[in-house]
Amino acid sequence: MSKWSQFFIKNTGLGPYVWVVFYILPFYFIFRSSSPYEIALGIGLILLFFACYVMAFVSKKGWLVFFWTSVQILVSIVMTVLFGYVYFSLFLAFFIGNLQNRVAFFTFYTIHLISTIVTVNVGFATKNPVFITQLPFVLVCLIGVVLLPVSTYNKNRQDKLEGQLENANKRISELVKLEERQRIARDLHDTLGQKLSLIGLKTDLAGKLIDLDARQARAELDDIRQTARTALKEVREMVTSMRGDRVEDELYRVRQILKAAEIELRLEGDPTHLDTSLMIENVLSMCLKEAVTNVVRHSKASVCTIAFRPSRTELVLRVSDNGVGIAKNTVRGNGLRGMRERLEFVNGSFDIESVHGTTVVIRVPNMPKPPEKEEIRA
Template sequence: MQKWNNIFPKNTGVSSYIWIIFCLLPFLFIFRLSSAKEIIFGIIMTLLFFLFFRLSFISNSRFIYVWISLEIAISLIMTLLFGYIYFALFLAFFIGTIQHKGGFLSLYIVHLSTTIIAITIVLFTKNESLFPQLPFIIISVIGVVLLPFTIRYRQKEQRLEGKLESANERISQLMVLEERERIARDLHDVLGHKLSLIGLKSDLAGKLVHAKPDAAANEIKDIRQTASTALNEVREMVSNMRGVRLEDEIIRVQQIIEAADMEFQFEGSTTLKNTPLLVENVLSMCLKESATNVVKHSQATWCGVTIEQSQTEVNVRVEDNGKGISDQIDTYQSHGLQGMRERLDFVNGSMELLSTNGTTLNLRVPNVIQHTKQEESI
């Protein structure tokens, strides 16, 4: 079932105002007649056509073919009696929206053949009325031939793009979940035993501190050594995590942007100091998602990426000169921004979205290594 606001054809390459003119034109053809009965009959046929056309969009599949058959009959009557052939364009559009291949081909053949036959009859019998609009008739016939296939393939492309976007969002969510679970397992394996040992030795040291100070001192020394070992193992685990370097991701982003016939500009350095590979991997994934959004949704002609690193954080800024997006919940979900925010939250990062004269996306991640050093020195 189609939505009510799709009653006027969209994405056909023809302006909406042209379709409105097609809705008003039949009355011009009808009122040219002198007979009151013919005028009334023509008005009734026109109103019935738009009624059936509306019912075609809101009815289920069993009745769609009934309404279309009635619309074809009315279109033929209007062509033969009044020389008005432009209802055929409305029918051509709606036939293109039918997904069933057999029904589409059957209606296409019937509609095309009946339209050509009706136009031929009118040209031979009332050529004086159709001759002034012959160029428009030729354009209408071309529309009847091509428009159904154009609409059909365009809708198929939109459905595939929607499925692809949903699949990419789902993959992004699953990647975040899998990464969290993997890191949680690794941290548990690395830290679980040692933290338990530290807890037991701390309890033992507390009991020995007054009775056996030397033994308590040895236990405290063991606690310090165990904590240092655990810290080194966590650092080694983080540094060994496989990820994508910003340097490699920038090259891929440039290729994507330039493949979309957009200008790409990069400022800054991809060499990050004191930044774990996990953080760099998260920034690379977010940068890739940002570039994908620019290509898919921005309608921009230029995209710039800036990487800045201060003593406290890394800032990646992605800008474009497109139409911008709204900071709404549905926008975050449809553009994969929620997944980016979740990845950044995992490394204590943040995201800021600005939509003025285009879109600016700021990704900020703190230098966690510096915080770790501070904790070690305490």
């Protein structure tokens, strides 16, 4: 809702200045009067209306807008009754249409409409000859008083909404770019983090074996070279096509890194028959990668258990170890934060338990694949 101090749109165009040109018209009605006092009064009213019209546009305080507009309405009533000049009501109609505040608009619109209708009826009731001779113009003026404020107000409101919509679209575009950057950063972190951890472990192992078993050391170096090539390939594929990974493909890499870290893998459940959508499976594989990477880096465990427990409504993945438990700096790390963001995207969640080791419980909604895709895969 607009503040009371924001009564007008920021740009009213040339409209106010065009209307000022028509201030010459009331002098024709005033000089028809034979009384010099009435002429002086009429000129004073015109100058007062002009001053109030300008002050109302430049005023920034809510109560000043009320005051100057009320004076304009009073001047319009007096000019209509004394001189038969009803056209000030059109000035007010345009002015009221540019009010930005909804309450102020409807308040002044109602007061102005009622006052104009009453004063015109008074003019006809007193059989003012000026009203009789300009009857068609008076009717046009009444139509303008009814329609002009509403059309102006709606047009200004539409322009404002279009501006807000344009700003919202720009904001959405910026947020989409930001989310895409964050997603790429998470994927790079998870992909490179696992591969670099594997390279580090194999490098340490090769360093220990170089004097004891040269053949095995060369084999480890070959594995390091292959792992580096695989990491480079995955990064290129991820950046170019952002492909999704299957859980069973991720398990193959999990076995490699756990074997290199001399951690025993115990698998429970069948990862090849998860019966879920590719998007859910992709999120699950990335979370599995991060969970296992944390086991290798921080747990100092000898056994890692991965359990898949699907149900009708959700799929539960448990990654547990018999290590020292999770550390506080790990909980606050980028990896688990990225895991949480991915799971929130698919309405999933995860919990961490640190009793006799660490257990990461990942829950995602079970979204079965369409039947035709199942038949193609079979």
